[in-house]
Amino acid sequence: MEQSTAAASAGFDPLLCFAIGPSLGFTERFYWQEPGGQRIMVGLGSVATLEAQGPERFRQLAGAWQHLIAEALVAARPALAAHKPPLLFGGFAFDPEQPRSALWEGFPDGLLMLPAFLFTFAAPEPTLTLNVLVAADRDPLQLGDDIVAQLEVLAQALSSPPDVPPAMPAVTTPSSLHLESLLPPAAWMEQVAQAVRQIRRGAYEKVVLARAVRLLRQDRSFEPEPALWRLREGYQEAYLFAFSRAGSCFLGATPERLVQAQGGALETMALAGSAPRGRTLHEDEQRACELLGSSKNQREHQIVVEVLRQALASLCTEIHSDPEPHLRRLKNIQHLETRITGRLQPGRSILEALEELHPTPAVGGFPRAAALAAIRAGEQLDRGWYAAPIGWVDAAGNGSFAVALRSALLRGHEATLFAGGGIVADSDPASEYAETRWKFRAMLGALGVEEDDDENSF
Template sequence: MVITKDAYCLDGLRFAIKKAKDQQTTVLFSYVQKIDNHDPIAFYHAGRENYKGQCFFWQDPKKEIILAGTGQVTPLSSTGSYDRYIHVEKNWDKLLRQAVSSGESGVIGTGPLLFGGFSFDPEEEKKTLWNDFEDETFAIPCYMLSLIEGQSYLTINRICSPDDNEWHLYKQVENEVEELTDQRKFSVSPSINPLIKQEEIHADAWKTTVASAITNMKHSSLDKVVLARELRLTFENDISPENVLLQLMKEQPDSYIFSLESGDSVFIGATPEKLIKKRKEQVFSDCLAGSIGRGEEEEDRRLGEELLQDRKNLLEHQYVVSMIKDAFDSLCSSVKIPDDGPVLMKNRHIQHLYTPISGVCEEETPVLEFVRRLHPTPAMGGMPKDMAVTKIREWETLERGMYAGPLGWMDAYGNSEFAVGIRSALLKGREASLFAGGGVLEDSTPEKEYKETAIKFNPMLSALGGTMNE
């Protein structure tokens, strides 16, 4: 048991209920307690027993912040035609203004925290693949385990109403926390789940679309468009998100590892790409565009040198650097970019051209204002931005949904981090839809882009595992 008649928790609940009565409204209550080290995957697994479809997981590349959340005290979902970034920001601010917090205070990634993501394109034609997700899918978890630089914290969030009873709420919380933190009951170990079917969705049609896009570029002002495709896997048994996360943590340790559930679907992946990281007034982003495969030592070195000198990939990379710099210039008082050009970022299956960008902004600048200006970068959409997104909407048969959209978290202390939802898959029962995109320029070839997307499927293919039945 983690909490036992904790005075701070009980007094905080009492104060939150009194505030709700006085103002005749609902009030967010948040309590944070430092606890003994706890396995975040076991916590995530335990949460799925009672809150399936309402859980999330996050691990940054340096493992400084690991989050496992379960349950939803209040979801922030679509309400119609509006600016979705403003909608999330306003609702988040409203909740924080009414919030009552107790326990440990000011620790990054603890307390009131909003986790979720945005779809790639809110104007995309909605089909059925992503019907469990809204154009923005965000929520505050009921319970969250945070590992912050190796120290574990438990956050308890509740919406308190005027008629609530603090003892009733406290006992409910105490019982649920005991269940969630019983690591003996919820151990997770890898298991084999045979793959029985693997299907490339409309692969030939995708190549034809790439060829048409190349022709279009020769006669228009479109400089680049990113075209994505789908690989669908069917397994013998339902796919375990916990096992996929374990494999991703093992195989892609230098990436953001994430999982976001909604309904019967799980959006999961290991993305190398930071969109925006904000620590009060300090902001950081990654320019990641241009990629090639990996090889044995000598071949790997040769491939890396080839990437660093490839005109097409360098041009793709420069598009991203220029766009992110412009966004930072519009919101920051100072911006820093290395003078010596891109370097290589090497992941297990892929190596990328990489340039970091940092800046200083007003501490009050909303992180979602950065997200609005950065999404989609030319690495996800193309150039010019609006024209490329329109062409994607027109040409792609794939329903992107959350794929390549911004995904991440915001706490109440001015800290936040969003990554780009690539190297990812949508899990539904026994099926997994994997997504990969290629940047198409005027001098691209359909076959080369096809091979590039095949390489980008590898991280999720490997993590899902299984062996094809004879």
């Protein structure tokens, strides 16, 4: 493997780099943007793909990742690097023991990919990394010629990229759009009521139940670029991601970081307990006070904090957490958040942290085994990569993985949107259903759809 790093054009829109992928023949693409745009990365193509199946998916990929970096030859300018190459993008299924459907074809239980081209927009300056898989008998001169040719094709594509965002209507018209719940709202609320009864009988303390809605559009296919553009405009405070593969694109704007590792320091967060934003400043502050004072939301949040601290105990030393939760305010929803930090023990990696932390009680429930069993038995949904880790890792073990919430899977004329809520002993089914509607708004807006006020619409 050989890598070449060079400065990218200052001021260039990273979304253009993502948009040129199809014109270069790349069916696999990745977009990653951290809150505030402090780090944006775009990967095109794949020169090495690591896949895993089953409950051991994290360990399988950790071993394959270590083997790959041990074999890598890197030619780079370290002073310019915001990460240590090679860097791989990846994602995981929420639960490998859930029955899988054709919806998530091409998205295995675990996947890490080394892109052919990696654009990084971060301090100290933008960089371009070219990854090449080199066979032992490869002619070095021919290899050099091939690399130059690839860079020339890339430069030509960047000189005349497609419009971002592509031409699109402001709002999809009702005549061209059909919106439906995969499970009728009444049936989903009955799931919630059943979970509450089980919790009150002592089966578990909390379970997160998800649901999905499907958008069918007749006039054109769903494309990721306009959706990413809208998400970028409206959700700068979130993690933005898009992963295109096998004719589908999974994308979203999630507020929740699962784990970040940098130089041995590890950070995660508890994000649980939600309320809508208010329409006025007074209403917004009132709802914030109600959220902070809600015993239901505080109890749900504290479960997550305690479980995350316990998970880090097997990986880290010097574990600290905020003494009280604070508000995390997004465009249309607000959450309770607690920051938790630690220092990785020598020889431990971020991929091992994923195994310990996922699924957190914020997306699965507590206790974990009982909650997952309840989800498998009653949710009636193939979550796929929804509510699971998605992100990147580099050769030094640095990386960042978010929880893939506020997301949708696009495939042709169809988009499937996902949302869920934490169910505890005093949960109200109608309120939980309303909460999922708030959470759908991010992706509905990104896809150019205005939500109506009909409470029974989806």
